[in-house]
Structure formats: C-alpha cells, structure tokens
Amino acid sequence: MALVKEKKQEKDSEKLTEKKSDKPVAKLAVQGEEKVRAELAKGSKVSIISLVDAMIESAFKSRASDIHMDPEESRVRVRFRIDGVMHETYELPKGIQSEISTRIKVLSGLRTDEHQAAQDGRFRISIKGDGGAFVDIRVSIVPTYYGENVVMRLLAEQAGVFNLEGLGFVGKDLEKVKRAVTKPYGMILATGPTGSGKTTTLYTILKILNTPEVSIVTVEDPVEYAISGIDQIQVNPRTNLTFAKGLRAILRQDPNIIMVGEIRDEETAGIAVNAALTGHLLLSTLHTNDAPTAFPRLIDMKVEPFLIASTVNVVIGQRLVRRICLHCKVEKQPSEGELKSLSEILPPEALKGKMVFYVGKGCKACDESGYLGRVGIHEVMEVEDEIRDGIMHRANADEIRTIAVKNGMTTMIQDGFSKVLEGLTTVEEILRVIHE
Numbered sequence: 095m096a097l098v099k100e101k102k103q104e105k106d107s108e109k110l111t112e113k114k115s116d117k118p119v120a121k122l123a124v125q126g127e128e129k130v131r132a133e134l135a136k137g138s139k140v141s142i143i144s145l146v147d148a149m150i151e152s153a154f155k156s157r158a159s160d161i162h163m164d165p166e167e168s169r170v171r172v173r174f175r176i177d178g179v180m181h182e183t184y185e186l187p188k189g190i191q192s193e194i195s196t197r198i199k200v201l202s203g204l205r206t207d208e209h210q211a212a213q214d215g216r217f218r219i220s221i222k223g224d225g226g227a228f229v230d231i232r233v234s235i236v237p238t239y240y241g242e243n244v245v246m247r248l249l250a251e252q253a254g255v256f257n258l259e260g261l262g263f264v265g266k267d268l269e270k271v272k273r274a275v276t277k278p279y280g281m282i283l284a285t286g287p288t289g290s291g292k293t294t295t296l297y298t299i300l301k302i303l304n305t306p307e308v309s310i311v312t313v314e315d316p317v318e319y320a321i322s323g324i325d326q327i328q329v330n331p332r333t334n335l336t337f338a339k340g341l342r343a344i345l346r347q348d349p350n351i352i353m354v355g356e357i358r359d360e361e362t363a364g365i366a367v368n369a370a371l372t373g374h375l376l377l378s379t380l381h382t383n384d385a386p387t388a389f390p391r392l393i394d395m396k397v398e399p400f401l402i403a404s405t406v407n408v409v410i411g412q413r414l415v416r417r418i419c420l421h422c423k424v425e426k427q428p429s430e431g432e433l434k435s436l437s438e439i440l441p442p443e444a445l446k447g448k449m450v451f452y453v454g455k456g457c458k459a460c461d462e463s464g465y466l467g468r469v470g471i472h473e474v475m476e477v478e479d480e481i482r483d484g485i486m487h488r489a490n491a492d493e494i495r496t497i498a499v500k501n502g503m504t505t506m507i508q509d510g511f512s513k514v515l516e517g518l519t520t521v522e523e524i525l526r527v528i529h530e
C-alpha cells in the first residue's frame with residue numbers, strides 16, 4: 095500500500111512542477127525512443143515482448159528511476175521519472191493494455207489470472223550494448239477503474255559511486271556527519287519524504303563504516319543495493335518478517351552496526367532505541383519533513399524523551415534537487431518573482447548585495463531539460479546539550495529548530511540557496527522541493 099501513497103505524492107509534486115516550471119515537463123526527447131516507436135508502428139503485428147524490453151531499455155538509457163503505466167479510458171499513458179520529475183513519454187493503444195501487464199506479470203513471477211488485487215514482484219533484465227548493465231526492477235500492480243496500473247522502479251547497481259561530498263554534503267554539515275560516523279554507538283537518523291535520497295545517504299555512511307573489523311547487519315524494505323561485507327535482510331510481509339522482527343533477530347547476533355530501513359511504528363522505535371542504548375550504532379530513516387520533527391515523532395511513537403536525548407547523535411534532514419546541466423549552464427539575473435519567493439523563506443540579510451544565478455539553457459546532453467543528475471540539500475542537527483535539554487522538556491519541532499539555528503545549524507533552505515549561488519541548482523528547484 096506504500097506505493098499507492100507514494101503515487102499520490104507524485105501526483106501532487108507533479109502539479110507543483112507544472113506550475114512552478116516555465117519549461118513544459120510534458121514532452122522530452124527520451125533515449126532509445128526509436129525502438130519503441132518502431133515496435134508500436136507494427137500495429138497489430140506488435141511484439142509485446144520486444145515492446146516491453148524496448149520501453150525498459152529506453153527508461154534505463156534516459157536515466158529514469160521509475161516507469162508509470164497509467165490506463166485511461168482510450169489509451170495507456172506511459173511516464174518516466176527522471177531526476178525526480180515525471181515526464182510523459184509514450185502512449186500505448188488501449189488494445190494491448192492487458193497483454194502488456196500480463197508480460198510484466200510473467201517477468202516478475204506474478205499471477206496472470208489475478209486482475210482485482212494489488213501485486214508486488216521483481217525481476218532482473220540485462221541491458222545490452224553501450225552502457226549495458228543489469229537492472230533490477232521492482233514491480234507494483236494496482237487495479238484501477240480503467241484496468242491495471244503498473245509502476246516499475248529501476249534499481250541500477252550504482253551504490254558504488256557515492257561519497258558524502260558527491261551527495262552534496264559540504265562544510266560544517268560534512269564535518270558533523272563524519273563526526274557522527276566515528277561514534278561507536280547511538281543513532282544516526284536521516285529524515286525526509288519518499289524520494290528525498292535518505293536511504294542513499296545511509297548507504298553511503300554504511301560504506302564508510304564497512305571495514306573488516308566490524309559486523310554490519312541491515313533490515314530493509316526493499317534491499318536497494320547489495321553491499322559486499324554486509325548482511326542484508328529483506329522485510330517480507332508474507333513470512334511475517336517485519337522491521338521489528340528482523341531487528342530482534344539481528345540483535346541476538348550482536349553486530350556492531352545496524353541499519354533499519356525505516357522506523358515507522360512503536361515496536362520498531364522501541365527496539366531501535368534500546369539497541370542504540372546498549373552499545374550498537376544504529377542507522378535509520380524517519381518519514382518527517384525536516385530534522386527537528388524527528389524528536390516529536392519518536393515521542394509520538396512512545397519513546398521516552400530521556401532515551402531519545404541519550405541515544406540520538408545526529409539527525410540529517412534532506413531533499414534532492416536537480417543539478418543544472420554543466421554543458422549548457424549560463425548566468426542569469428534573479429527575476430523579481432524569484433526574489434519575492436526567496437524573501438518569504440530566507441532572512442533579509444541572506445538576500446543583500448548583488449547576486450548571480452545560473453540556469454541550463456537546454457542541450458542534447460540534458461535532453462533540453464537544462465538539468466542533469468541530482469544533488470542533496472541538507473540540514474544536519476547534532477544533538478548537543480541544549481537540544482538534549484529541549485528534548486527532555488518535550489520541546490516542539492519549532493523550538494528545537496530555533497535552538498539548533500542559534501547554535502549554528504544551516505537549514506535545508508539555506509543550504510539550498512548556497513547551492514543556487516554556487517550554480518549547482520536553481521531557485522525553481524529549491525522552491526519545488528520545499529513546497530512538496
């Protein structure tokens with residue numbers, strides 16, 4: 095059901111994108127388009143197998159993270175999510191809709207005679223030729239009024255390329271994360287909505303921690319990247335292996351470092367805090383909008399404030415924004431609209447003096463979108479005495495934030511704005527993710 099919720103958020107963010115962006119997101123020249131079009135041109139002689147393969151290959155080559163197939167009254171709309179933004183890519187005839195979903199069900203080992211229930215599965219395909227790779231694909235099929243809605247998430251084997259600097263951690267934030275990583279026990283929490291890159295941040299930290307001297311175990315839903323040297327357990331509702339049950343099992347093996355994919359219920363929260371209290375370094379994510387909200391959220395999950403105060407080392411809040419394409423980047427003057435929007439979210443002193451912004455004009459390398467790749471914007475909150483005091487007194491998120499800022503925390507918006515001034519991203523992007 096999580097995917098259904100995710101889908102709704104996507105719809106919302108999409109609306110925002112359309113409103114905020116002056117470039118239309120609807121049309122985009124995707125890679126590998128010829129093959130798909132050639133197959134569709136065969137009309138009634140279309141090979142469903144080749145068509146599905148061609149669409150997946152096209153998505154992979156366009157760097158898409160998801161393929162959405164939405165059935166409508168008279169067609170099936172196919173959209174790719176690239177750098178976090180949805181793009182309309184193909185339109186399939188209504189007549190082949192059920193054959194397409196049957197093919198995807200066969201690939202992912204799902205029941206082809208089931209049309210009324212939601213099903214989840216996965217499969218792996220190899221993309222041949224230049225830039226070929228194995229791609230794991232997670233599939234979610236949900237029945238809708240016009241037929242089955244299919245979402246495929248492409249999980250490429252790319253965990254190896256990340257480091258903290260590459261994710262966009264800079265200056266004090268980078269130091270704070272590095273400091274938290276050297277502590278032998280306690281909690282490191284990453285927060286943000288779905289698709290904010292928090293799991294990637296934790297994987298990157300795990301890679302730093304992954305040395306032969308320590309044992310690391312994770313319980314995840316799903317296991318997104320395989321890391322050698324780490325025992326990774328997949329949550330499985332069918333066998334009743336939940337985060338909480340997985341975590342209990344892990345603790346019996348007494349590893350040094352544990353990663354729990356997400357803390358979303360009281361039971362998991364309780365076990366996680368206890369693990370951190372008894373000498374383990376525990377990494378996890380919380381689905382909150384920002385770092386300070388992590389504490390009230392844990393209290394909502396019935397964790398005692400003094401336990402939170404004595405276990406949490408650091409909370410990272412984050413979002414992902416698109417990077418300006420380096421191949422077509424040009425300077426631009428801030429528009430009045432941008433300055434007005436910025437004045438609503440930044441202190442006046444941040445907007446003094448002459449500023450230069452940047453923008454991607456659009457080129458072949460970025461498929462005319464002006465963006466290529468993504469970078470994180472962060473706020474890193476270290477739990478020091480004053481914050482600890484606030485937690486003990488059940489301070490709300492705003493109060494915690496005020497203390498953190500007074501003691502030098504850079505907020506996510508400030509970090510984003512400094513990345514605008516550095517020419518890494520645009521004001522448009524910052525506003526898009528902040529308002530999501």
Ligand SMILES: [Zn+2]
Nearest residue numbers: 419422457460
């Ligand atoms: Zn470009």
